[in-house]
Amino acid sequence: MTVLSLGADRDLRPDAFVARANPVAKLVVALLVSLTLLLTVDVVTAGVALALEAAVLPWCGLSAAGLLRRGWIVVAGAVPAGLVTTWLGVDSGEVLLAVGPVTVTQGSLLAGCAITLRILSVGLPGVVLLATTDPTDLADALAQVARLPHRFVLAALAAMRLFALMGSEWESLGAARRARGIGDDGVVGRARTASGQVLALLVLVIRRGTRLAMAMEARGFGAPGARTWARTSRVRRSDLGVVLAGVVIVTVATVAGILAGTWHLALT
């Protein structure tokens, strides 16, 4: 999450069509794409979906450079996954390359490409969602539009803020351990130190979380009675447009896959 939210603000145009849409609309599109591509592993469906997503990127408010900066971790996962499938996947068709036990065939190459494209096309809407959505707005929308229980949503939001502090806490703990003379006893010692440090971090986070919960409770969180919302999360006509665009993307991709004969249900 933090990896995705890094990057300069010049990558963002918050007034873009998708960027200013209700977070729930963006979430629906991301879920639609994920579900559609969960059904099949094929080059055509994933490729068409990715191409269409790239085509609408200019309306998303996130530049291509910004997309790469925030979404590199998706690429870093997609490419190796595809390569591994290409080398080790089920072989079929013409043998393109054979080095020792590793054979690359037409079938495994296609499967590898499909895997990479699938991860990228699922990841892209997610990156756009996270990059163009303020967490507070997302929580507001989840509670008011998607009607998720507000206690759950707000507690998760507060917890996210605590997670942001974990990086510096981890650093302090590491320095504090070195100051105690711990951490240079070879691999085993280092592993033991690291696990102790994780435990210490958990203790600190839980203690802070407990105090935060107390502060929230002192301000009426969780009290009976209706809660009001200072920021109203509204669904507008344009949000419907965003969802429709998502429907068009997944439909076109699936139809293209079926017409090309590459679409097949991955679950069977």
Added chain:
Amino acid sequence: MHDASDLGVVAAPAVGLRARGWGWRHSGRTAWALRGVDLDIAPGERVLLLGPSGAGKSTLLAAAAGLLDDGAGESEGVLEVDGLDARAARTAPGAPGTSRTGLLLQDPDAQTVLARCGDDVAFGLENHGLPAELIWPRVDDALRLVGFPYDRAHATSALSGGERQRLALAGVVAMRPGLLMLDEPTAMIDPDGARLLVESVAGVVGLSPHAGSLRSTVIVVEHRVEQWLGVVDRVVVLEAAGGVIADGPALDVLAEQGPELFRLGVWVPPRFRAGAGGPARSAEATGAAVPRGETVPRGETVPRGETVPRGETVPRDAAVAGGETERADATSVAGSPGTSEPGRTIGSDGPARSLPALTARDLAVRRGRLAPVLTGVDLDVVPGEVLFLTGPNGSGKSTLALALAGLTAPAGGELVAIPELAGAVGPHPVRWRARDLVTRIGTVFQEPQHQFVAGSVQAELAVGPRQARVAAPDAARRCAEVLGRLRLGALALANPFTLSGGEQRRLSVATALVTRPGVLVLDEPTFGQDAVTWAVLVDLLRELLGSGTAIVCATHDRDLVETFVDEGRGRELRVGDGTVRPVAPTVAPIAAVVAG
């Protein structure tokens, strides 16, 4: 009911508190946190609640705020807010957007809920069901009332501790609580932030020329008394076993109980510390007897704000005369006027032994991989002297201290240790193995809990010597010695996390001392400490200086800095604007006065 048009005048009906034989015992404990509390606080009164650490003051506030559930422990007696049982008072319906009680807690980091300042203030109003269109005027009103310097859209992550605390106050004030409770609100923020917070509270309750104000009842729990005297009109003193032991107009109670409260660790203003026996002096008077080494002067422990008459500090020289000879040279040079200039080191005209233990040249320091916070730092860390790093929050004091401690790599320039300190492991502390580091440079972190790695005080102390390969019998002897010196003997088997704040601080210092480092680095050692622990630390630092330890101390505590600078054994560097600058002592070093 309220209406949105009366923004200038924030009126809330003040709420009273009544306790009869009230007590609370946390689940799993045998002792009562407090017991037998009989207390009446009338609507509109402003009360400072005092008592020794562990007297259950925070527990009383949490209970009054209705935050202690049955599952958390067991209660007895009656505790009422606004005529209702305290727990019922929290949830009983009132006007929308108002609450009977508001509670501001100690830790600024643990009170920010949302990412934007305005949203954070609105949080409580939403929870209390105030209609959305009334929320934002109320938020603006609260932010203005506490003198918050930023707008609603400002990111909470960009706030300093003091600002964060004022934001949390705005969040509490926005709900127009009839009873405003503050639980050590300034214990974790710097002095400037504390001053502004107290001003904010004064403004909120109508003690400053603000147009509108809350007429709330106020209860403050705080160790530092002086800053609140302009706000409160009544002082109540609590004792864990005895309930309320003193109660009355603020100045009367302080005049009567001042010396006793000071002995218990409350930061009573100096004018109220004097009992019949004269000014509270030295560790013995504060109940903080620390065995001293022979080389240590029997000087004065001067808690907070007291200046020592010149003549009384002279024993410093007398003690040097009776101490080690090489120390005598170092100290007499340290006392001369020129040594407060950086670059001119004690070693330049003293014996080889008092060369700076650590030398930083053009040093740049940073946190993690961020851009350097400080550059071009030149300084010397000299045995027998405290080098104070002062400056506002976020200026880089702690970052510099960590770099000087060999815990983080310099972003530029270099930090060099003399061979006498480094021995065979090379001149760059950051490259030393951890086990080599602990016998050379000891570090005490601001948050003691960051440093605890063992299940008992005894085991905690044994970690350093074991890592440093100290022979077992010697290690055991050292642990016993440090336990005794820091008065932790009775707690040897206790879990470090269960100790009180002052005990945790003493333990973290003990863990650093047990490996006998030549350099000791302290990050805010007196932060949030009561007067007793403060006096113990000052005595201990004096003792360490006497035995030739070099000390680096990042701190906000003016009294600590002035105590050592006035004695001619401290030097102050001001950290700010990306670098460090020496601070000339405000008074001439005492040695010069004595000589003249």
